[in-house]
Amino acid sequence: MPPFLQFVTRRFLAVPISLLVITMVLYGGVMLSPPEARATLYMPDNMPPRLTEEQYKKIEENIIRRYHLREPFPVQYYYWMKSLFDGKWGYSPSLNEYVLPSLLRRTPATLELAFYSLLLLVPLGLVSGVAAGWRRSGWFDRAFRGLAFLGTSTPPFILAIILLSIFYINRGWFAPGRLDLPYILEISEGNFISYTGFLTVDSVLNGRTDILGNALRHLAMPVFTLSIYHWATLGRVARVSVLGEEKKEYVIAAKARGVAERKVVWRHVFRNTLTPSLTSMTLSATSIVTGVFVSEIIYDINGISGVILEAMEGVPDAPAALGFAMYSVVMVLLLMFVLDVAQAILDPRVREGVLKT
Amino acid sequence: MKRLPPYFRRWQNWIGLLLVLTYVFLAVAAPYLSPDDPKKPGPFMRVGRAFEPAPLPPDEKAVLGMLPLGIDIYHALVWGSRDALRFGLIVTISTALFGVIYGAISGFTEGRVGGLMLRIADSFLAFPPIAGVVFLQQLFLATVSALGGFYYSGVIYSYSDTQIKATLIQSLLETINPLMLSLIVFSWMPYARLVHSIVITLKQTDFIQAARALGGSNFWIIRKHLLRNSTGPAMVLAARDVGGVVLLQATLTFIGIGGDSIWGEMLALGRNWILGPGGSILTYWWVFLPPTLAVMLFGIAWNLFGDGLSDLFINR
Numbered sequence: 001m002p003p004f005l006q007f008v009t010r011r012f013l014a015v016p017i018s019l020l021v022i023t024m025v026l027y028g029g030v031m032l033s034p035p036e037a038r039a040t041l042y043m044p045d046n047m048p049p050r051l052t053e054e055q056y057k058k059i060e061e062n063i064i065r066r067y068h069l070r071e072p073f074p075v076q077y078y079y080w081m082k083s084l085f086d087g088k089w090g091y092s093p094s095l096n097e098y099v100l101p102s103l104l105r106r107t108p109a110t111l112e113l114a115f116y117s118l119l120l121l122v123p124l125g126l127v128s129g130v131a132a133g134w135r136r137s138g139w140f141d142r143a144f145r146g147l148a149f150l151g152t153s154t155p156p157f158i159l160a161i162i163l164l165s166i167f168y169i170n171r172g173w174f175a176p177g178r179l180d181l182p183y184i185l186e187i188s189e190g191n192f193i194s195y196t197g198f199l200t201v202d203s204v205l206n207g208r209t210d211i212l213g214n215a216l217r218h219l220a221m222p223v224f225t226l227s228i229y230h231w232a233t234l235g236r237v238a239r240v241s242v243l244g245e246e247k248k249e250y251v252i253a254a255k256a257r258g259v260a261e262r263k264v265v266w267r268h269v270f271r272n273t274l275t276p277s278l279t280s281m282t283l284s285a286t287s288i289v290t291g292v293f294v295s296e297i298i299y300d301i302n303g304i305s306g307v308i309l310e311a312m313e314g315v316p317d318a319p320a321a322l323g324f325a326m327y328s329v330v331m332v333l334l335l336m337f338v339l340d341v342a343q344a345i346l347d348p349r350v351r352e353g354v355l356k357t
Numbered sequence: 358m359k360r361l362p363p364y365f366r367r368w369q370n371w372i373g374l375l376l377v378l379t380y381v382f383l384a385v386a387a388p389y390l391s392p393d394d395p396k397k398p399g400p401f402m403r404v405g406r407a408f409e410p411a412p413l414p415p416d417e418k419a420v421l422g423m424l425p426l427g428i429d430i431y432h433a434l435v436w437g438s439r440d441a442l443r444f445g446l447i448v449t450i451s452t453a454l455f456g457v458i459y460g461a462i463s464g465f466t467e468g469r470v471g472g473l474m475l476r477i478a479d480s481f482l483a484f485p486p487i488a489g490v491v492f493l494q495q496l497f498l499a500t501v502s503a504l505g506g507f508y509y510s511g512v513i514y515s516y517s518d519t520q521i522k523a524t525l526i527q528s529l530l531e532t533i534n535p536l537m538l539s540l541i542v543f544s545w546m547p548y549a550r551l552v553h554s555i556v557i558t559l560k561q562t563d564f565i566q567a568a569r570a571l572g573g574s575n576f577w578i579i580r581k582h583l584l585r586n587s588t589g590p591a592m593v594l595a596a597r598d599v600g601g602v603v604l605l606q607a608t609l610t611f612i613g614i615g616g617d618s619i620w621g622e623m624l625a626l627g628r629n630w631i632l633g634p635g636g637s638i639l640t641y642w643w644v645f646l647p648p649t650l651a652v653m654l655f656g657i658a659w660n661l662f663g664d665g666l667s668d669l670f671i672n673r
Contacts, residue, residue, distance in 0.1 A: 021480035036503035316498030
């Protein structure tokens, strides 16, 4: 097997292990509650509207017996894991539907936001960090350090408040949500075919540039909010990994051979910074996903976090919360895997199997 | 002239230390700086009219102005820093302690077991604390309702006459709030990874070999040498984390997911006057600016303080 594939499979095999550990911890958390509360995880959707207390107790007792909710942890954990494969993940009383379909339906909105943010912040962070670190204390480095300091010390939700109050309330250039109301109505009428769920892609496929423009107008603020903070953190790591690199032998050798400095930086030095930078991003993948949820909630985008928003005010909803937790773990693992693969593609040392990571 | 300790060679570190000390002072002196209303103690003290819907600008009754419903901003700000500091310190000290011990053990054992321990720690990296908060809260609510009651603003009510019996999750969440618990459970991994790698390099050094040759027990070596040598870097990480967890707490409080940051709640209370129709951060600046600056400076303070500690412990 070529080293690249070896690397990717090894990383991919780590995913089920992580899932196993996390699900055990999660179910361990569920075990803190009594069996009667655990039974709500398996409640059917066709409950009759009016139930006497005895009837409800009977249903509850049935579920407890069927899913072995009074047995020790391993048994319960086994039955819960088995129930995850039914594609429902429990019935959520606050959403009035099964949790997994609801999560899947909301996924494209979340992915669209995350995708454009990463597309903006990863190249920008790497390039600006390398450029700043190469000419240490030059004008670009100083500007970069100032901006990065601002970026990391402004919490995203505060940036969101400022952006919303200037560009939405005061100027009206950008807006929260995903689309303007007329377009939402038009789409719900059914002339707009949803191929991918990404509004920006679907609008192009449907040949509607006006919807594309509108979707971008709504995406601008959340994408900016999300990118700025992580751009700054990524850029800083890239900058630090470039410092001192100009004294390394490979750089001196390349310069001595008469390679242009521009080429030395972007061909050789740049690639060496990829591994530490992307690794640091992998380690903070949860903070990126958390940032996506926060942006969604502040900017009123009905993504995955919409599942828990309704649960937070109203009927207690353990299935929705558990499903949300599971699903966000899957998203983080996916993001980590994508970053790992990107690193493998870009770093020749991983590709050739020299660097064992 | 005597050389200053490495901490004080950069002006940024001075600012960091100064800001941190300011917050500590505010936190300690809160009861003197802004005494509680004896009839209704709490961070949100009412100084204006209770049914005043609009936030009122600064005047002699409220130095920094009021939030809607006549709540004093200065009072909430001062008590907020006490709350934030307490939250940040409890979370970071517990995560750091657990992570450092875990990392020391996994680094010391190495081999299969140590590798497995590190693998488990890495798995935890995939869990966003925001999901943990929601999960714990909903589990608690489901428990209360399954036992025949409901929960409203801090009190458990029962539908029937029977007292609701205390359950494990209930007693747990009553002593420690869900955000704190989920942050502690899901953010100790960086410490473990850091200490793990330090311990692995230290084990090769002569002085550990010497300690072993002296016949020192494993426990003694870990406690006396390995832990002591990894406290510096762990403290740097911890100092930066204090700011980070408080920012996260304020964020989650503001968006209404959980947590009870007073600064976050101040912004949430004033939200309609800065983001609602007719609202503006320029017109109602006193609603927006104080809590925002408090949160931002808190983050900056601990970050600079952490950089200073790293000058002291790591790049000396």
